[in-house]
Amino acid sequence: MITIFLVAVGLMFLVSGISGYLNLSNSIDSLYSQMGIGEYKTTDLTAPIGIAIIVAQSIIWLVTAGWSYSRLTRGRSSWWVPIVGAAATFVASAVALGILLNADPAFQAYVLSRGV
Numbered sequence: 001m002i003t004i005f006l007v008a009v010g011l012m013f014l015v016s017g018i019s020g021y022l023n024l025s026n027s028i029d030s031l032y033s034q035m036g037i038g039e040y041k042t043t044d045l046t047a048p049i050g051i052a053i054i055v056a057q058s059i060i061w062l063v064t065a066g067w068s069y070s071r072l073t074r075g076r077s078s079w080w081v082p083i084v085g086a087a088a089t090f091v092a093s094a095v096a097l098g099i100l101l102n103a104d105p106a107f108q109a110y111v112l113s114r115g116v
Contacts, residue, residue, distance in 0.1 A: 003068050006082035007061075010089075014061050017054075024050035028101070038106035049100045056092045060085055 020027045025042040032040045064085030071078035101107045 003078045021050040021054050037110040049096050053096050057089050060089045
């Protein structure tokens with residue numbers, strides 16, 4: 001029951017995040033405004049990285065759901081599989097966004113001003 005719930009929650013997060021990643025420039029600009037970073041300048045990488053994140057998250061979800069199903073049908077413990085899938089999704093998304101933000105001069109200036 002826990003496995004099915006976690007896989008369903010993962011699907012909900014995947015579907016609800018699609019519009020934000022398709023409009024990644026607007027999402028980052030909104031984040032910048034909230035944090036007082038400045039204005040995000042869209043680059044040639046912005047849209048492709050948003051799509052890459054959606055694709056990566058979709059593939060990870062499909063693998064997680066399939067692996068969970070396989071373990072459930074064999075009677076094996078599977079509650080941890082969606083947690084591993086969530087961690088993999090987080091890492092993939094964070095790396096992609098990190099690459100994008102690290103190339104932005106406004107973000108670099110913000111980080112340097114914070115002494116991070």
